[in-house]
Amino acid sequence: MDFYQEKITTIHDFSTDDGAVVSHLIELSKTRPAALIIPMLYKEIKSPCLAKIREELNKCEFINEVVISLAADSREEYEHVVRFFRELKLDHIVVWCNGPNVTRIVEEMKEKDLDITQFKGKGKDVWIAIGVASLNSYAIALHDADIITYSRDFPAKLLYPILNPKLNFLFNKGFYARINKEKKTMHGRVFRLFVRPFMAALQRDVKYESYVLDYISAFRYTLAGEFALTSDIALHLRFPSDWGLEIGLLAEVYRNSSLKRTCQTDLGFYDHKHKDTGENITEGLCKMVNDIVLTFLRIANETTSVHISQSFIQGLYVKYIRFAQDLIRQHHADAICNNLKYDRHVEERYVEVFSKILLKTGNSYLETPLSIQMPDWKRALSAVPDLRELLRDAALQDLETVK
Template sequence: MDFYQEKITTIHDFATDNSVMVRHLQELSKSRPAALIIPMLYKEIKSPCLANIRDELNKCEFINEVVISLAADSREEYEHVVRFFRKLELNHIVVWCNGPNVSKVVDEMSEKDLDFSQFRGKGKDVWLAIGVASLNSFAIALHDADVVTYSKDFPAKLLYPILNPDLNFLFNKGYYARINRKQGIMYGRVFRLFVRPFLVALQKDVNYESHVLDYLQAFRYTLAGEFAFSSDLALHLRFPADWGLEVGLLAEVYRNSSLKRTCQTDLGFYEHKHKDAGEDVSEGLSKMVNDIVLTLLRIANETTSVHISQSFIQSVYVKYIRFAQDLIRQHHADAICNNLKYDRHVEERYVEVFSRIILDTGNSYQEYSHLETPHSIQMPDWKRALSAIPDLREQLRDAALKDLDSMQSK
């Protein structure tokens, strides 16, 4: 049995009865209302797993509101999603993040020196959804729309440590086994083969000076997109607008909270869509790794006295390859003992791809950071936005409702 605790509290799944937790959540949510954010692309409406998520959510009476944060290219796509979620019995709202009404509010923010024109993608959509979700909630959970193995226990496990006043955590990160048990395949390649060895390599080269890097290594799955936090904490965080979202968010939580108020929770086995490596850093896993490299170098720059030079990048590159190769041998042994398919050659090829990105992206960072600072990938926190536009959250909610009203008036 795994009882191991990290620098942050680890809440294990000991296969006990979760019904007691769910019943307690239903009582807690009366005084501490909870919201759930689901960021999604329109194309995910075609996935059968989204229908299962919707059906499982209908069992979650402890959720007071669901905010669907949607990126759609046309009104027809938006209306299709709205109709799909009519079978969701919980109170919910679809925020069409790139629709004309929400976009108008975002464009007008520039009049108050809050220019969001450079931001796009999941990070921006999550930022907008937090504005709406935080209006009437004590805590907010978030997960993606492509979870194949989803059940009502997912949001329950995420929210319970936040809503329970006897625990009173401010942030809870999910972790899980990225294994397809039917096919016997081990996934989670970016975390296993890049993030973990890269963090160790960075930490070695900053001489353990960065407590944030040490903190990031305490999370069993740094890249998990499933987490929950108090609404108040959510308003204080600066969100990265790219694939550095999950890692950058953890660094922000570290700055704005404490180890004692942070935990991680075992969500069991997890299966969702998988990306190809990509031809270059503009797509697939390569794009993800590129953005994470930028985020982690920014964190190292902010939290240590290290100078990110060409020699520093070269040193991290060499150490990364060594640590990644050590992990491949360990994963190989784990896979054999669990009767999983494991191709060491393919894993080595991924390490080669990721190591080249470290060199190219790292050198670009140190060459051009004085001209085009990586700080620009971070959006301002909600507290700053509200100091400039006090009713911004209400404006966004009203814009989302205006889209719905125009649909119903047809």
């Protein structure tokens, strides 16, 4: 625990609140309504995490609406999720993002030269949910559906700096310790062993040119999927559709806001389900690293004058390995002093796997430096002014058929 402030305003958890924040949030939400988005895959319905989240959300009187953006492969799966959330006392709507009604709206968007059918995954589902959630909310919070250590404090801590008019923040990102206290293990491998050392390597090569990279690196947990923002700024952001979502989102917030209106909040200890490494760049952690590399290279290309060449990629590769090895030594010391289990050999193996992906993905980027961002909602509404209402109506049509 500390009270250190850096480039981004940090909201610490000093354990002195005694429920005052939640009480104040209930009052604030009467004039500044808040929505919560939970993107999820159908398979997450089988996890006890989701039942815990539903139970804790029933204590969150300060949330005016919950939008569940669902990817399900059949109507049976969709209806199962709808019935599951009937025990949620808050106003809520399940948006079947790949269901026939929403898909029809998305297909019709192409008539206005607005094609998002090429995008798949969490980014697209979040984009759709933001459209629905922003209709009646001042602020929107978002978190995943697989959080093991969830409590009502999560959405409360995310929303309070946005809803409190005395603070005037537009964007708040969560950070936390990825520690399993029961098993005494340290997690967050992609962040600890790839993102941190890769950012250090990238910043070393672009030197002082990229204020965006400096901004991104100022956040304590770059890959945290928990954040809150005003509905207005949400409509101005271009969301990446893949695992580069969290990093690409920060670059977009930087373009549309300022340091003074950005903060990060301590969410305490955090644990969720853990992904497998994967056999190639289409699976698991390997897929995450691939998408993250592409996002960072796009940002560097857009915001600096650095020439991304084969020699540049090779330089990143060498520096990344060195910085990652230094971090492993530091994490090892931290683990020993906290009586955590820590296998340096396994950590080194992850670095070897991630470094190969960096080299392969970087070289493929040289051949095809394509953008993977979705259009912002302001552009979408310019093309289809009632698009948000159409998507909400499509979701409501789906709900009407569930007994």
